[in-house]
Amino acid sequence: MQTNTLRTGLLVTAAILVAASIFLPLWGMTLVSVQYPEGLRMVVYPTKIVGDITELNLLNHYIGMAEIDEDFFVELDALPILFGAIAVMTAAAAFVRRWWASAVPLAAMTGTAIYGFWSMSRRLYQFGHDLDPNAAIKIEPFTPPMIGEHVIAQFGTYAYFSWGTILPAVAGGIVAYVLWRDLQEHRAAAPGRRELGLLRNPLGVEG
Amino acid sequence: MNKRTIGSIVVGVVAVVVVAWIATLGDRRPTVPGEQVMATADVQAAALRTYIKPGDLDEYYLFYSGGHSGQIFVAGVPSMRHIATIPVFTPYPGTGYGFDEETKAMLGGYTWGDVHHPALSKTNGDYDGRWLFVNDNANNRVARIDLRDFKTKQIIGPIPNTMGNHGSSMVTDNTEYALVATRFSVPVPQRYEPVEDYATKYKGAVTGIKIDPNSGEMSIGWQILTPPFNWDLGATGKGPSVDWAFWTSYNAERATGKLEITASQRDRDYVAVVNWRAAERAVREGRGRRISGVPVLDPAEVEGVMYLVPCAKSPHGVDVDPSGEYIICSGKLSPTVTIYSWEKLKKAIDAKAFSGHEDGIPVLDYDQVVVMEVPVGLGPLHTQFDGRGNAYTSLFVESAVVKWKLPPYAPGTDPESLVLQKIPVHFNIGHLVTAHGDTKNPRGDYLVAMNKLSKGRHLSVGPSIPESSQLIDIKTGDRMTMLYEAFTEPEPHFAQLVHRDVLKPIEFYPKEENRNPNAIWSPSEAKVVRNARTRTVEAWVYAIRTYFEPGRIQVQEGDTVIIHITNAEQQQDEIHGFGITEYDKNVVIDPGETKTVKFVADKYGVYPYYCTNFCSALHQEMQGYIEVVPRGMRLTMYDNGEGEMRFERREPALAMAGHEGH
Missing domain, CATH: 2.60.40.420 (Cupredoxins -  blue copper proteins)
Known part of the structure; x- marks a missing residue:
């Protein structure tokens, strides 16, 4: 009883964390310089990009950087769907007492994480390299760093991951833990009973 | 407590700390590159250096151009206190300027001007305290202020064949001429030609305004017609280069439309090198053609009056060092200042070392005239001097003043090693001025940074805000130290900083x-x-x-x-x-x-x-x-x-x- 309640609780919590992340910031960058002591901010959510985007675009146009425009990013359409699907899968896994049940959302999470990071590094590279050759100021192409403090031209920059990345990571940890436990349990069970036991009681209701 | 409870508490505490840390990430502010914080001792020292006790006088006059206010602002240094406003191109009820018949006639029906570059009259390359010349970028005029009574005495213009008199009103070493240059080329003489024909039918011009050595009366001396580049800043030579004047240009592309892009395509634009003595002589010999009543020289026909030198990139300021040997152009779109030596320029001119021509004007071979490109920083605009072998360049994009070492350099000198110090300014500096900074003998004690943005530096006065100026000590410890800041109405461009002993104003009209x-x-x-x-x-x-x-x-x-x-x-x-x-x-x-x-x-x-x-x-x-x-x-x-x-x-x-x- 206790074990199953814990499993359900963990997976439901993980599902909630992922679902909530749809509305939370994934990643942000803050830029400061002498003339922007208050800082310029860009914060990326799964669904939108907020912050001083107009000002950043105005500054970026001198070096011919493409405009940061929500419509440009297919990721902003894909991520909420992926996050939603993962949340549903995770919640469903809570009620499917199969040893592999948690592997499904975990695989989806891993896939989304790979897609997310690949996509992000691709975008950072793309924005720093696909510079308009006709721009007023020509600079060496560069890749804005994904994390930590750096200097880009006259700006000090600080990039960080936020709740929208961290909570799904925690959720991933939880799901991985549940999967590990399920696997332990599965192995502990007699080989002959493996399939049978779970088939007989697919929702894991004891009694 | 058992182990489990302790473990739970530890996990809980760690979790809270982690959550709190993550929550602060969005507010974390990275370090501002170059940011300097004044220590208490610095603040006290700066206060003592700038405080003028009631009844005491400042050491320097600071003549700020008033930009589109059409005025000159007079402040005292080191206190930075505004003392007076001299109306020039704009009526000013405070002194009744533009209301009486004499000044009304002088304004010629215009109600504003755009004052950019005040220039004090000089004798033998030093300020003589007689007049202050100022340009009007909008209506193509030059005015003379008499420093005996601080009043505008003459306005000449609109100067024919000139549009956007920006590269003005620097004066030659003995105040023979004040410079004028066209920023916006137009058809010459003024007529209608569609903008599509810009590259072929539009012309630029540089002009010498002749100044009577006794009365200061201005007249048009000579004019040189040029390709339709946008002439930007000017400077006059001194010492070995005394007979020459220099102007930077952008838009060597001869482009129209969105200039921020179209005029920024070439990696190098040009610096004009003009022999004003030769131009004067050519006009005297009748080699000028009268256009709109002005003697105009075609540099393709009159050999030896004008040469072009390539310079990176859309350069803004051109400044001549106190010796007159080095001509320094600030790259604006290139993070460098380019230094030419007069000796090399002269040699290239004499040897006709040309790399090409623009509308018949010889272009000097860059490699033969350049001394060094110094990597000073982002957005260099203007350079001033301290008389101790150092130059100070304003960096607009970086929002800083950079101090660097002037030539001569030992062979193989690393250009990076020439940059000595940077000090941030608030914010986005345009011009800077040092005491007697454009003369043969800079005083080398004060520098005023004139910044284009002042947001957040003063009590809020709503969206329409003043400009900021910052006083920097460049003498103590042979390094730059921030002293003070003040605010002016819109909008100072260049200024002149002159010691009070040079001026002898009257107290009233006898x-x-x-x-x-x-x-x-x-x-x-x-x-x-x-x-x-x-x-x-x-x-x-x-x-x-x-x-x-x-x-x-x-x-x-x-x-x-x-x-x-x-x-x-x-x-x-x-x-x-x-x-x-x-x-x-x-x-x-x-x-x-x-x-x-x-x-x-x-x-x-x-x-x-x-x-x-x-x-x-x-x-x-x-x-x-x-x-x-x-x-x-x-x-x-x-x-x-x-x-x-x-x-x-x-x-x-x-x-x-x-x-x-x-």
């Missing part, structure tokens, strides 16, 4: 120097004369503490009224104003000065005039009446049959009748 034929020096000379035939009333008004003589001026509705007011005071600061209610007139007359105001009395009734500039305890009583008698009604004041009223004496008893005992 009576014997007043050559105005309408000056009067006693109340008995005051009179009002009406010419019924021309319907003109002319009044000679005497002003002194604390009355105007006459105290009434009678005119017929529709009369033209001319009033000459003499301030008969011979005491500093006894300034009188003459404001006429509802007639939109205010002249301010300094002690010993005579001014004339003219208007048509087109509305009848009684309109008081009064002293607008507070003068004494009875200032409030200093008033009179203009009686505008309706058409058809008889005037009563002119009783001598000649249409003339003389005022033999003032009768205060009459004026005070019935008020005794109060």
Whole structure:
């Protein structure tokens, strides 16, 4: 009883964390310089990009950087769907007492994480390299760093991951833990009973 | 407590810490590159260096250009206190400028100008304290301010064949010429040609405004027609380069449209190297063609007046070092300043080391004239000097002033090693000025950074905000130290920083120097004369503490009224104003000065005039009446049959009748 309640609780919590992340910031960058002591901010959510985007675009146009425009990013359409699907899968896994049940959302999470990071590094590279050759100021192409403090031209920059990345990571940890436990349990069970036991009681209701 | 409880507490605490840390990430502020914080000791030292105790005087005059305010602002350094505003291209009721007939005529109907680069007159390459020349970028004019009385004395222009007089009004070493240059090329002479034909039919021009060595009177000396580049800043040579002038340009592309892109395509634009002595000679020899009444030289025909030198990239400022040997161009779109040596330029000119031509103008071979490209930082705009072998360049994008070492350099010098120090300024510096910084003998103690943005540096005054200037000590410890900041109205560009000992202003206008034929020096000379035939009333008004003589001026509705007011005071600061209610007139007359105001009395009734500039305890009583008698009604004041009223004496008893005992 206790074990199953814990499993359900963990997976439901993980599902909630992922679902909530749809509305939370994934990643942000803050830029400061002498003339922007208050800082310029860009914060990326799964669904939108907020912050001083107009000002950043105005500054970026001198070096011919493409405009940061929500419509440009297919990721902003894909991520909420992926996050939603993962949340549903995770919640469903809570009620499917199969040893592999948690592997499904975990695989989806891993896939989304790979897609997310690949996509992000691709975008950072793309924005720093696909510079308009006709721009007023020509600079060496560069890749804005994904994390930590750096200097880009006259700006000090600080990039960080936020709740929208961290909570799904925690959720991933939880799901991985549940999967590990399920696997332990599965192995502990007699080989002959493996399939049978779970088939007989697919929702894991004891009694 | 068992292990499990302790474990849970530890996990809980760690979780809270992690959550709290993550929550702060979005607010975390990275370090500002180059940011410097003033330590308490620095603050105290700066306060002592800039504090001028009440009654004491500043050491330097700072003449700020007032930008599109059309004025010059005068401040004291090191206190940075604003002392006076000198109206030049804009009417200024505070001093009555543009309200009296003389200054109205000088303004020529324009109500504003765009003052960018004030230039003090020089003798042998040093400020001589006689005049200040200022340009008008908008209406293509140059004005001369006399520093004896700090008044605008002459405005020349609109200068023909010139549009957007930006690269102006730097003066040559002995004030032979003030520079003028076209920023916006147009068809020359002025006519209609579609913008599509810009590259072929539009022209730029650089001009020398000749200055009379005694009177300062300006006239147009010579003009050189150029390709339609956008001429930017100018500088005059000194020492070995004394006969030469230099201008930077952008838009060597000859482009139109969105210039921020179209004029930023080439990696190098040009610096013009102009032999003004040769231009002067060519005009004297009649080699100029008259266009719009001005002697114009074609540099393709008149050999030796103009050469071009490539320079990276859309350069802004050009400045000549105190020795006159090094010409320094600030890259704007290139993070470098380019240094040319005069010796190399001269050699290349003599050897005709040309790499090409632009519309017949020889382009000097870059490699033969360049000394070094110094990597000073982002957005270099202007350079000034300290006389100790250092240069100071403003960095707009980086929002900093960079100090770097001037040549000569040992062979193989690493350009990076020439950059000595950077100091952040707030924010986005345009020009900078050092004490006597463009002369042969810079004083090397103060530098003023004139910044384009001041957001958040002062009490908020809403969206329309002033500009900031920052005073930097460049002497103590042979390094730059921030001292102070002040705010001005829009919008200083360049300035001149000159030691107070160089200037000898008068305290008031001595009576014997007043050559105005309408000056009067006693109340008995005051009179009002009406010419019924021309319907003109002319009044000679005497002003002194604390009355105007006459105290009434009678005119017929529709009369033209001319009033000459003499301030008969011979005491500093006894300034009188003459404001006429509802007639939109205010002249301010300094002690010993005579001014004339003219208007048509087109509305009848009684309109008081009064002293607008507070003068004494009875200032409030200093008033009179203009009686505008309706058409058809008889005037009563002119009783001598000649249409003339003389005022033999003032009768205060009459004026005070019935008020005794109060």
